[in-house]
Amino acid sequence: MAEETRAIAPAAQQPAHPPPTAEAVAAPPLSPAVLEDSRRAGRGTAPVRAAAIQRLQQSVGNHAVGRLIQRRASSAPAAPLGRPPISVQRHPVEEQDDELAPPVPVQATRSGAPDRPVQRNGDGPTTTAPPTTPAVTPPAVLDAPSTDLSRLDTIKNGIKNTTNGATALQTLTDKAVVIVFGTAGAGSFFASGANKITLNPGKTNVDLGFTLVHEANHAAYFHSKKTANTAKGLKDLSRDAYVNKMIEEETESTVRQIETKVELEVAAGGTLTGASTQAGERSYKKAYKAKYDADKAAGKTEEEAKAAARAAGAAEVKKDFEEGITIKTSTTHESYKIYYGKAWDKSHTPAP
Amino acid sequence: MADDTRRALGKALSTINADYAEMVVDKMSDVETYPAPFLKRYKIYKVLNYGTHPVLFYVGFAPGAPAYLLTGSLENYVQMAKDDGVAIHSPEAAAEYVATALEVTRSMSELVYVVKSVDDVEFAGDLDADEERQKQEFLDKYRARIQAPQGEPAGTGYHVTAFVVANQNLSRYSMMVSTAGGLTPEVTTLEENLPLMMGA
Numbered sequence: 103m104a105e106e107t108r109a110i111a112p113a114a115q116q117p118a119h120p121p122p123t124a125e126a127v128a129a130p131p132l133s134p135a136v137l138e139d140s141r142r143a144g145r146g147t148a149p150v151r152a153a154a155i156q157r158l159q160q161s162v163g164n165h166a167v168g169r170l171i172q173r174r175a176s177s178a179p180a181a182p183l184g185r186p187p188i189s190v191q192r193h194p195v196e197e198q199d200d201e202l203a204p205p206v207p208v209q210a211t212r213s214g215a216p217d218r219p220v221q222r223n224g225d226g227p228t229t230t231a232p233p234t235t236p237a238v239t240p241p242a243v244l245d246a247p248s249t250d251l252s253r254l255d256t257i258k259n260g261i262k263n264t265t266n267g268a269t270a271l272q273t274l275t276d277k278a279v280v281i282v283f284g285t286a287g288a289g290s291f292f293a294s295g296a297n298k299i300t301l302n303p304g305k306t307n308v309d310l311g312f313t314l315v316h317e318a319n320h321a322a323y324f325h326s327k328k329t330a331n332t333a334k335g336l337k338d339l340s341r342d343a344y345v346n347k348m349i350e351e352e353t354e355s356t357v358r359q360i361e362t363k364v365e366l367e368v369a370a371g372g373t374l375t376g377a378s379t380q381a382g383e384r385s386y387k388k389a390y391k392a393k394y395d396a397d398k399a400a401g402k403t404e405e406e407a408k409a410a411a412r413a414a415g416a417a418e419v420k421k422d423f424e425e426g427i428t429i430k431t432s433t434t435h436e437s438y439k440i441y442y443g444k445a446w447d448k449s450h451t452p453a454p
Numbered sequence: 455m456a457d458d459t460r461r462a463l464g465k466a467l468s469t470i471n472a473d474y475a476e477m478v479v480d481k482m483s484d485v486e487t488y489p490a491p492f493l494k495r496y497k498i499y500k501v502l503n504y505g506t507h508p509v510l511f512y513v514g515f516a517p518g519a520p521a522y523l524l525t526g527s528l529e530n531y532v533q534m535a536k537d538d539g540v541a542i543h544s545p546e547a548a549a550e551y552v553a554t555a556l557e558v559t560r561s562m563s564e565l566v567y568v569v570k571s572v573d574d575v576e577f578a579g580d581l582d583a584d585e586e587r588q589k590q591e592f593l594d595k596y597r598a599r600i601q602a603p604q605g606e607p608a609g610t611g612y613h614v615t616a617f618v619v620a621n622q623n624l625s626r627y628s629m630m631v632s633t634a635g636g637l638t639p640e641v642t643t644l645e646e647n648l649p650l651m652m653g654a
Contacts, residue, residue, distance in 0.1 A: 286526050288525050289509065289561075428578040429653075430653055432653025432654060448482060
């Protein structure tokens with residue numbers, strides 16, 4: 103357990119992206135001019151703009167749309183779509199006249215940056231972040247979501263050959279779910295109202311593949327009307343019923359995420375570069391192994407043992423969400439059972 | 455939280471992040487102030503939106519001044535403090551300033567928290583024998599080392615040490631704090647892959 107010191111500094115650049123993949127044409131062609139029109143319409147039309155982007159992606163390809171957006175970025179700098187692929191926050195930590203604390207760009211939001219952008223220092227036990235003086239960007243354009251289509255291709259390519267990854271990508275295409283990169287460190291989530299998945303650009307592409315599988319499952323639940331997380335669900339279901347249905351949805355989303363990682367680990371023959379431990383992964387793997395070993399010892403077939411092991415792993419993750427054994431919400435630091443209960447309470451509390 | 459404050463906050467956020475601006479005025483959101491007594495004009499608002507996942511973020515806002523999305527951005531935190539005219543003039547104030555920074559700029563993608571003692575480190579509840587041994591070794595090693603954020607004079611400003619857990623890792627943050635609120639952070643990863651609670 104040797105100590106490792108990291109001086110906070112701008113993140114390393116993302117590795118080169120693989121070649122683009124062929125995209126299925128699932129929607130009628132759309133004129134690129136719609137981007138111009140919808141951008142002029144202001145932020146209230148974000149879903150329209152997002153849908154327009156997705157239809158263009160489907161009709162002319164991700165890279166063509168990416169190039170189009172970037173070209174337009176140069177002529178319309180303040181518009182949400184007219185920005186570089188990933189927003190870059192470049193405030194110095196303090197102004198130049200502060201001798202004690204030289205300006206350091208602590209939170210530069212870039213492709214492939216970890217949540218807290220860090221730069222590994224190879225040798226010494228402690229190293230101070232080198233002072234730099236990046237240009238100051240006005241705060242008004244710092245944190246708007248952006249679309250990095252080539253990065254998205256990389257993320258999709260990472261999961262497309264897995265069982266759950268393929269299912270997720272099919273859902274995203276079929277349901278025209280828009281994917282954007284939000285603010286580094288601010289989390290990833292599916293917003294049903296906008297039919298949009300926001301990804302945390304501060305995670306690695308490999309981890310974002312797992313996140314995409316997870317959030318796509320929430321999208322699938324929403325579009326198939328299986329989710330309890332609607333105004334009607336909150337109104338009609340009892341507190342317990344709502345909590346149980348939400349935990350089931352979260353469990354399935356998390357298990358798909360974990361299984362995607364496991365599938366890629368098996369394909370890689372071991373450790374997966376760029377992948378971190380997923381929430382619930384320890385519980386899942388422990389339960390999986392215990393059940394698999396027991397069933398094999400009992401003479402079950404490989405197929406039977408694996409199926410039972412998967413079920414045991416999923417059951418353990420569900421228990422984990424209910425009891426908070428190894429998982430808490432990363433935001434509110436409580437078990438999901440408690441959180442969903444509070445959400446139900448919130449919806450049944452009259453506005454003051 | 456008064457409706458007019460919510461509306462003003464939402465309006466200020468609309469030029470920064472449309473999704474978050476909508477969450478501020480969403481009836482399924484809680485908005486409350488986060489204590490930051492060192493600020494003169496600005497207030498820090500904690501916004502929690504109840505969705506499939508709880509979405510939580512912090513915003514620095516003062517009427518008539520730029521709003522700052524603080525979650526994920528230490529730079530924005532310092533910029534807000536500078537706009538506010540923060541003045542740090544004691545080790546205690548520096549420690550409080552840093553502790554607040556670590557909370558309101560923390561990543562929401564993983565379980566991140568400042569620990570004041572080794573007992574604040576949250577181990578998973580299903581440890582096997584090897585993990586129990588790992589836990590005990592950790593407790594023995596860090597019981598005397600981990601402490602609440604502490605400040606001390608350094609040059610014309612202060613130096614603050616804080617210990618932070620992020621999912622399975624423990625890090626030590628060494629922060630130089632200027633009297634005007636400038637921060638020079640240095641992060642040392644002390645332990646990795648501990649069998650700790652995870653965030654989802």
